[in-house]
Amino acid sequence: MPDLRSDFPNPDLATCQSELTRQLALLGQHWPTFSEAELVELPGPGRWSRKEILGHLIDSATNNYRRFVLAQLAPPPLRLQPYDQEAWVRIGTYQHRSAAELLTLWTGLNQQILHLLARLPEALLDHECLTLNANPVTLHWLIADYVLHLEHHVRQIIHH
Template sequence: METTIARLQKHLQEVPQAFRAIPADQTTKSPVPEKWSPLEILGHLCDSAINNLGRFIRAQTEQPYHIVPYKQNEWVSNQAYQERPVEEIVQLWIGLNQSVLHVMKTMPPDKGQHRCEVPDGTTVTLEWLMADYVDHLEHHLGQICKGI
């Protein structure tokens, strides 16, 4: 867990500044039609934090915990990230990930071994799910901020 926590802490320190450094006209520019803009990707990462925060909390007490997927495209569309100020979405991302980090840091070590069933029926540990959350975060950050 220490590595997962350290990775998330690093991103909390670096991502806001890196995202703010993207030229304003580039934050809402989609690379191709039907693909998310950098601002929408950051919004998607907020949605991911919202959903995973709840999962990380519930998986500590509900065993086995069954993960229910959410409709990512609909969340991004309904949140209308493309139309919102960049700083608002950056601040939302920071706050949500500070909460995720807090849950990770305060989780008793034995709860990291709790079982979580992903939608395809595979069983993983809560610790694995938390590391996968940061992997997912890094994948998308690589799409918007090279070198993060």
């Protein structure tokens, strides 16, 4: 299994796709082993439960899919729009969704991202985007960063 961190910030697109696929399978394997109590347990003040972490990953998939599409449509540089992660998780009330529904939604969103990445013209990987701090990055960098972020939180869910 490749360690994306060793290649960051620019693992090739195939490595990103492979790692994303691996993370989907990994969480798909572990998620059903947790009890409802384990999924909603809050590990401390201001910390998210496993369901809320997965909800955050759902929000992240939604926002990043949008970024990946806009980076292909908008003239460079694409100015990335922030989103309030805490508010999105709070409003999503993921604690009150069934575990199976959350996993299905997250998996489906990421399968759509994989579908998009499989058809992404290579020339667009260098499309410039401006981060929230106006730092220039490429679409390629955004994709790798998304996969690293997802990997971090999948590990967090499993080892909560």
